Amino acid sequence: MPVLNMSKSTAPAGIYPPVTKLNPAADPRKMRRIIAEDPEWSLAIVPSLRNLCLQHIVQHFEEKPVLNNLLPSQKAFVLEKLPSSLPLSLTANLISDEGYWRRCCEDRWGMRDVSEYDHSWKRMFFERHLENIIELFIPDQTEPKSVLDVVALCQNYVRRLKITQLLPPIKNPPKFDEDDTSDSASDLGNDGPSMDHFDFRILLNKLTNMEELQLVYGVRGCGMNFEWNLFEFTFSDCEFLAKALKSCTTLKILKINQSKVDDEKCRMLVSHLLDHPSLLELDLSHNIIGDRGARAIGKLLNRSHLKRLDIYDNHIRGTGAQALAHALSKNTSLLSLNLRLNQVGDEGGQALAQALLKNHILLNLHLGANELTEPTATALSHALVHNSTLRRLNLSCNRLGEDGGRALEEGMSHNNSLLECDMRLTGVGLESEYCIKRHLRTNQAKGMRDTPASRRSIEN
Template identity: 65%
Template structure:
């Protein structure tokens, strides 16, 4: 550097050192450059605010995607989120906001499945015939059909009935009998839905109205023939269905026969529950045909009106059946005629594991037949005979039969009047069978 140039630079530096330094103070004393949001963060917040109009999430890097999903509103429309968001944390927030408590164990531990199933259930339970647009249900199908495996419908509403004078109601009744002014459906029509739910495995239905209050009418608690017909066709079209439960809906013989007729040869049905209904002998005969033409593993028809002839039909099918594992007939009226028929069937059946015959007006003759069956049958694991008047003589017969049994690990004979001696003896046999079963399984568990 030349001498003159060096002198000039030195003068400039000296002049700068003598000048006063100017400082700028922010109006916000807490302001700091560190608090200025990064441009990337501002962009992500914009995505969150405008997600409904411009949903962007899958193209984001993992960290940024998590940031967006954590801040998305759980109230966003399903047509935006259902097909786009799979993150379980988002669906957990959606579930927690609407329902509490939430238990995902019944939904394959999937929050998204829980939300979509329960949302569809709520739509159906609040569906009012001829008022609610069926599109509100059908529009959900493309969004949830791959997730909905079970529907648990605990209420089905009737069409709205406008207040009328007594004279007008009489006229309306006569008109409805002739077919005019009749609603298009009595309850939600499952015929428009079931064939579209391609993953549905379980359907639980109760035709009733919850919290009806002073508006109570008996017709609020029954499935009509028209409902039954549409449901029957819908069940036949649902090829993936494994479990059907139709309870507390006043299903009597004619409706039972209609439903069963459409379930014959169903490819996947494994459990049928018609409990708490009005099924009698004719309905039981229809069910017996289903046992011959299906692969049912569980049959629950307890708390109905099945008597001897109906039980005989079921027993005849049971003696030939090779798939049924559990049969529950409690709280019917089988009597000794039906009880003896079931007992005889046990001699020929080699697959049934669980049998419930409690509260069926059975007495000593049934105990005699069951005793012989239990002495020969070494497949049955549990049997419930509670609340039948078997008597002390019946207890002795059962005691003798059970002394030859090596498979029963649970035998309920409460309130059967069999006597203390027979009760103790049978309990000892059951305990020995349990110990034997435990010893048999011990090596298997160790190997596992």
């Protein structure tokens, strides 16, 4: 059979494809090319329709908030992407996610310890936000509506306010006559009118979960603009605050420190705190309360449920301490009394010791730096023989002397309940101090054996 010898040149059309010859002189810039706009683009990272919809929700959340109708995973995606700058009128009652409020806190104040806010970032944000508004409130200039608008949003979350400054109204600069020859700048500080501060009546009755209030009537970091009026707790301030406190029936802890609370203002506050349904702790330390104020506080002790009273660093003397002792002898609720840095003297010290003979509830008594001497130590020694409830006694920085030390040593030898007794800088002598500490260690060991856990271990 003959063999066909077919070459490309003689082959019929259609067996081999036509050959296209490239022109080596062709311009490569005129050649067709495809260049991706995103060099990292890949079909594998094309966002899903679900993510595109969620991103749209995030971008338009302020105009149309969509959250509660989403699935849990979708809701978590949106909350993670939402900015912390959204208006509170939108987020306060809509968002409860702790992760979102944590970002709000950290973006505004940096890293903070949330444990003192019951580990609630939302509570921390609203408490600190309201504190900042009050601390920057300028009477007669700041609109009260700015506070009330925030209160309407945060009243369910605020349980404590720690106000470290309260600003007075802005005064107009004084006018000087050309012939004024006075060159004393210190004469200008007290000539102006009374400087009233923020009125708490517009606030406290609206905070239905309020439990603790701490106040300082002064200006933080005033620097070269210092004036005494910046640290004045006026009588109007006191009257407004007292009425506000009476309306805040959920309040448990009240602290007013470094605010020049004197006898009259103390009496005003106490008159509105009598028979308060929930107050448990009162701290009026670092003020200028005297004997009349102490008598008012003594009246409060037996017309309240106070468990802790701190009135240290005031001007209370013997008469005021006697009034407190009289109330203490009848009191059935107070657990801790701190009177350090006053001037109660032996007159007040002996009265307080006599009160311990009748009081069977007080656990802690602090009488440090009160000008006490040997007569008070002797009275306390007699009280320790009969009192079986006191656990901590502080007598530091008094002039008890060696005779006072021996008297306390005798009383401690008959006491089985006192666990701590601070005798620093009292001059009681090393021997008496050693013996007192030995009795304390015995009581401490006995107390450990008497605990329920210890009794169970002994029984087992």
